[in-house]
Amino acid sequence: MTSFSGLTVIVTGAAGAMGEQEARMFAERGANVVLTDVRTDEGTDIADDIGKSAVFVPHDVSSESGWNTVIETALSAFGSVNVLVNNAAISKAIKLIDTDVDTFDLFYRINQLGVYLGMKSVVEPMKAAGGGSIINISSVAGLRGASTLFAYSASKWAVRGMTQSAALELARFKIRVNAVFPGVIDTPMNAPNPPGMNDVLVKTTPLRRMGESHEVAEAVLFLASPGASFATGAELAVDGGMSI
Amino acid sequence: MTSLSESRRRFDGCVALVTGGTSGIGAAAAARFAAEGARVLITGRNDARGAEIASSHDNVHFHHVDVTDRAAIDALVTMIGATFGRLDVVVNSAGVVNARPFASMSTHHWHEMIDTNLTGAFHVSQSALPLLRSTVADGKAPSTSIVNLSSLNGLRVDPGMSAYGSAKAALLALTEGTAIELIESGVRVNCVSPGAIDTPMSSSTAGDKKNAEAFTSAIPAGRYGTADEVAAVILFLASQEAPFIVGANLVIDGGATLPSRHPDLLNMFNMKP
Numbered sequence A: 001m002t003s004f005s006g007l008t009v010i011v012t013g014a015a016g017a018m019g020e021q022e023a024r025m026f027a028e029r030g031a032n033v034v035l036t037d038v039r040t041d042e043g044t045d046i047a048d049d050i051g052k053s054a055v056f057v058p059h060d061v062s063s064e065s066g067w068n069t070v071i072e073t074a075l076s077a078f079g080s081v082n083v084l085v086n087n088a089a090i091s092k093a094i095k096l097i098d099t100d101v102d103t104f105d106l107f108y109r110i111n112q113l114g115v116y117l118g119m120k121s122v123v124e125p126m127k128a129a130g131g132g133s134i135i136n137i138s139s140v141a142g143l144r145g146a147s148t149l150f151a152y153s154a155s156k157w158a159v160r161g162m163t164q165s166a167a168l169e170l171a172r173f174k175i176r177v178n179a180v181f182p183g184v185i186d187t188p189m190n191a192p193n194p195p196g197m198n199d200v201l202v203k204t205t206p207l208r209r210m211g212e213s214h215e216v217a218e219a220v221l222f223l224a225s226p227g228a229s230f231a232t233g234a235e236l237a238v239d240g241g242m243s244i
Numbered sequence B: 001m002t003s004l005s006e007s008r009r010r011f012d013g014c015v016a017l018v019t020g021g022t023s024g025i026g027a028a029a030a031a032r033f034a035a036e037g038a039r040v041l042i043t044g045r046n047d048a049r050g051a052e053i054a055s056s057h058d059n060v061h062f063h064h065v066d067v068t069d070r071a072a073i074d075a076l077v078t079m080i081g082a083t084f085g086r087l088d089v090v091v092n093s094a095g096v097v098n099a100r101p102f103a104s105m106s107t108h109h110w111h112e113m114i115d116t117n118l119t120g121a122f123h124v125s126q127s128a129l130p131l132l133r134s135t136v137a138d139g140k141a142p143s144t145s146i147v148n149l150s151s152l153n154g155l156r157v158d159p160g161m162s163a164y165g166s167a168k169a170a171l172l173a174l175t176e177g178t179a180i181e182l183i184e185s186g187v188r189v190n191c192v193s194p195g196a197i198d199t200p201m202s203s204s205t206a207g208d209k210k211n212a213e214a215f216t217s218a219i220p221a222g223r224y225g226t227a228d229e230v231a232a233v234i235l236f237l238a239s240q241e242a243p244f245i246v247g248a249n250l251v252i253d254g255g256a257t258l259p260s261r262h263p264d265l266l267n268m269f270n271m272k273p
């Protein structure tokens, strides 16, 4: 088993389905994990359940000062920052014509600004550690247009672009930056979709099923592992073939 | 070689066929499959190297097969079916590369690039398909997998690489087309596109040392990758850790395909690797 022993991993949105899975799997493979989310009760429970190798930090990814707290907590609890998974995001099916400026701005702040602040915050600690690995969670909606996810899709394309630019800029510090593009994954994020929408999404997935959170998490862990040591700026779709 | 010591055995009981397994990335993948428990068949055209690699690993067997020879491939697949009764992984790693200016390129060169790099993968994948399918249908594996090796040149073609790049770009199309058709029967097809990797193939094109330095400076990671680093990616995609990954292309190039890489620009912002 790939060992992350001795490494510290920050996972944002770790009270959510995929984030929780990622935090647990990193911890199972030896890492110390810093879980962050706006959902304090759920996040605290998950960190408690993982045990001594986990801490939870209440954190809104769009807050710059919040990121300072996350980094300080990681350093004081575990001494380093080696991996960042920018997983937190919001999603909602809204068309362009129904998207108002406040809604668009909210998607921008959480899904885009949050990822930028996360990457910026870890540069110094990762440099101090001699390198690191950042994994940004985009979406199939960041590879293709999405007719009913206008603001979400815009923010996820931004994640894709920021991943490429950051990969170029940070390579010289041995910080690898890669992105994962989940397809339709069976998590609470898809629960509020309008009736019938999930069936249609499954029909447009060649594998004819939703993915599981752990299937995305395996890809995230792989990109963080030594096996991916020459991967930077790479884009990995975990989507049952949906983006073909 | 980077130390990637992993004590996993994700391929216990599995059978893997690696074309072009006598050299470079194919050989590194074969070694990793064997180390993780698979019985591995490598093919190639160089008997001496094939014998050497087979003798240095348990469970790696060499067969002299040219991927442009359909009858030889069919015979090998028949043998695999009869001997092992299953086939879990096909890695299409056989490839040849030569730089030629387009204006003076011979028809022979064009065919050589297309026949080995593209048509070879077609022959091997199609020949192996019934066995890949029956391995799933018989309940021996939840899914089986084909991993094609394209190239950075399949995405962004260098001068002199129009024939090679054409073959490798088409291999991406073959990956997508087969991925979508074969997933119904549980065969996952994915692709890996390596950039500059330190193998016998790359040294044949990089040429002298000065040339090699120019190559390296165009890689954000500041170095060539190793064959073993690509092999690790192949194994991940082929493993049961990647069941929802279908038709993907994973670029392993130390960032070389990213835009805005002009060295002068990097100097201007004090951003040399």
Ligand SMILES: NC(=O)c1ccc[n+]([C@@H]2O[C@H](COP(=O)([O-])OP(=O)(O)OC[C@H]3O[C@@H](n4cnc5c(N)ncnc54)[C@H](O)[C@@H]3O)[C@@H](O)[C@H]2O)c1
Binding pocket: A012, A013, A014, A015, A016, A017, A018, A019, A036, A037, A038, A039, A059, A060, A061, A062, A086, A087, A088, A089, A090, A091, A110, A137, A138, A139, A140, A181, A182, A183, A184, A185, A186, A187, A188, A189, A190
């Ligand atoms: N579920 C899918 O089908 C799917 C598909 C493609 C991409 N994704 C992406 O995968 C990632 C995880 O999604 P999920 O399915 O686990 O969703 P989820 O809703 O279960 O989890 C997201 C988590 O992010 C947290 N969060 C939201 N706003 C935040 C903020 N401002 N600061 C900190 N945390 C915040 C939420 O509280 C939640 O716990 C997201 O980036 C999502 O866009 C999901």
